[in-house]
Amino acid sequence: MSDAAFAPGAAAEGIPSAAARLPLRLRLAGVAPWLYLAPTLLGLGIFVYWPLIHTVALSMTEWNLNPDQPARFVGLENYGRVASSTLFEHAWVNSLIYVGASIPLKVLAPVPLAVFVWSLGARGHAYRAILFLPTLISFVAVAIAFLWILNPIFGYAKAWLGEIGVRLPALLTDADTAIWTIIAISSWKVMGFNMLLYLAGLASINRDLIEAMRMDGASDGVILRRLILPLLTPTLFFVLISTVIFTIQQVFTPIDILTGGGPQNSTTNLFHMVYQYTFVTFDVGAGAAGTVMLFALLMAVTAAQILTLDRRVEYGR
């Protein structure tokens, strides 16, 4: 505003006044980007990077969240204590089960579905729309809905299975079935979304290539194996990594709502373990130590993600 009003006057007075203004403008230009960045840098500094360092510091103390009681430095003791606890053992094994089971259910199963919907072209839109729906519904709502459906006394699943003569067991209160129920529900939530990711990958395949192969007498099976699946591999890697990260983090919600980590720690995972240590038993040191271990795990997965993203870019060229 002021610039525009000033310009004609400055031009009339000649060069000196413009030169006199220059240092100020230069100084302003030097500060300007920092002013634009300030809110973001403050936010990330205070709420992301500083807490990360603070967590490492907390992991070496003993403290119960009581502000009147000072934290006591205990070195690496918390790590040993967490690593040797039965809760950690359960959480670690269960985390592997959650991640391991999610690969066939959430990563591989949607591939053939996506290829089929893709082969339908625009006619497949209804399938996409319906299967996408669970992505938008909050995990709390999903978990509570299934709590009602699977209710062992009044639930719909019991009534419907009863019609065909199957007795519904109490899935969520049995240590053998609870974790699989949560895995099934989280697959329900994310499968359609992964299918859409594959469809996005498939959309970049040139259909002329398929026509050319068919002209050469290639069968559907050959086209699938030689053309479609290889071109889908980068997307597959991306889906794999993002699903692993999703599984480590978001499964917290159904665990908290449906089982609280029980029965007998059979459904807890590392995230839920951290929550229990910190906010249920107020053992901040152990919670922070668990967080640092999770951090190491997630960094390993993220490094793999960066490597696969690079691959994806190369494929695009």
Next chain:
Amino acid sequence: MELSRSWRVIGHLVLLTCCLAVAAPVAVVLATALKSPSEVFQPSLWPSAPTFDNFATLFGKARFADYLWNSVATTVLRVSGQLVIALLAAWAFARFAFRGRDTLFAMVLGAMMIPHLLTMIPVYILMARLGWFDTWAALIIPNLAMPFAVFLLRQHMLAFPRDLLDAAEMDGAGPWRALWRVVVPNLAPALSALTIILFVECWNEYFWPLLVTETEASRTLQMGLREFLESDGYSDFGAMMAGVALASVPAVALFLILQRRVMDTFVASGLKG
């Protein structure tokens, strides 16, 4: 691609089964929500006399009016704040050359890789020290800086036609005016896509509100569902399902209105709900 007839039939059957698996729970929730208390425990899929009594319970007996208000207000404030702050930062990265720019941008990208669960304990302690528990500030402020949004908007700004910016500067517009008068109006598609993602993420957030809202009056809708489940949910499944439906309405409505855009947006971002 043309599949053989038998594969086509199998494919449709499998997909229809999947669609049914998605639709059935939705139908059960809606049916239960519309049933009268005497009918709730009968497994029919349609209520004989649909009623909105369960929704009335939510707003009368439970405090869903408070929850709804907290959710709407914090979501609107937080998403607007996130958009403005991310626009400013993205503009700094896209428009200016300054020392340390690439390092800072790498830090922003790095923050994108750090999930909340790794920072929650110190942020929780900070909220306690500031006395922010049970306030909107605790729900809004720690999440205002959104690295993903900065990244996405910067990409769009870099792709912005240089000529338009030059024309604006020739007309005497400084970087500030160029941002709000030229860049922002032309980024509408990217901004609306981003708004959808931020909205759904904030509306459905679970873990952080769980930590910082302790009083009933401060809870968001998602926390309200949890609270209701623990107090009355197991005895009053009708009202419980009404709550589930209520909490899901905004995101689903958004989807029904903007189907294509919502799906494309989520797929492009790779963010799982």
